[in-house]
Amino acid sequence: MNILITGASAAIARRLASALGDRHAVTLTDRAAVDGVENFVRCDLDHDDATSDLVRGMDVIIHSGRSERGGSVSERLDDAMRCLYNLVRAACEEGTPRLIFLSSLAVMGRHDERHAVTECWRPAPTTDTETLGFHMGEFICREFAREHRIEVVCLRLGELTWNSGEAPPSDGLYVEDAVHAVERALSADISEGYADSRSYWGLFHIQSSVPNQRFLTTAARTALGYTLSAR
């Protein structure tokens, strides 16, 4: 597969590129240059030919939704909304069949921790810029999927945990599990369970099996074949 991964400045994007690079042709991109990254194409994700050129020929786009570039509130919201819209619209126009949007379980963060929160529960984000950005990103992707212009697999990732030796938070997601979930999302049939109708929108909660695990991952296990590695 030809795979484009956005947000190359974010560690998870580079980790995914490393993990997927053995079996796929992976391109990384970001709005600013990122040193030391192979197969990198800088792109502003504007409404222009550069964005169309970037996505042309891709089989899957993985939008990491993350950046380590910083920036003002306005700049980060611009990333989260306008740039994502440009990316997805270009992908639709170029015929990219699937987008994997790496959202965050933070959009469900205001639900009571005692509740068995699944994908059926409505989002409950705060106005924290990053969380609001994920929520707005889901909104944009869902509208494109609703129009059947592109398949979107939305993975709400738990708080990424890089060191297995650390005590993870209740919504913790070990990076290995995140990579596994994305690998499964590359080609999983997200219409499973929809009888004869085809679904263009698949929404899944992804976290690791940690003490006091906050979110249920049944849907991901069923539809994506997401399994939790022993640790």
Added chain:
Amino acid sequence: MNVLILGANGMLGPHVIPALEEEHTLRLTDINDPPDTPHEYLDVDVSNLDAVIAAAEGMDAIIDLSVLRHDRRLAFDVNARGTYNACAAAVHHGIERLINTGPHFTIAGPTYENSDHLIGPDVPSQSGTNLYAITKSLGQEICRVFTENHDLHVLTLLFYNFHYGDEREGFGKDFTPYNVTWKDAGEAFKPALSAPLDSLPSKCETFFVFADLPHGKFTNEKAKRVLGWRPTDNLEDFWHKRPSEGRTRGDG
């Protein structure tokens, strides 16, 4: 009440200002040349967070009329981030009431409008991906998130087509069943400003504002029930056949 009107010098502003100016002290902002107005006027780009926060100082309510429809960058800057800025400014100053505006398809996009009837303002948003619709819809969703996290009430008034009521072009030919006169549209802002906040069903309420039309495509019932707003001109000449057009060849 001290009221900040963002985007006051656009299409709707000149019809909102006369409806409010007798009862309220208005501070108008826009990026256009200042209008001939007795009211305070500030040059404010709604996409500039700091400028919007500064403009909102000392205000009791904010009305956001700003809109840009076509240019992709400007549409996101104004319709989505501009609404964020209005919400953030309200929270910053402890302003409890924000009146947001937009087109009806921020909620009732093609997936509703092409198929359904009696569409009300409380259905889940399905804006579709049209630039104008989705950017305004993002702004509206931002409002909702702010109301769920802060001491802020947002009343969103949704419009579509406007008329003066005395145009002759289009009479007898029907129209998109979501029209209102400019005057009635302006009048809707009065109850939106005066409705007791604790009387509203929730902190985030949306209203379809259009004339009493017979199509049954959309419903303005909520604006009348909750705000007490009443259209005074139902634009009958547009949806009544003209006498000479009642029969055409082949009708028998």
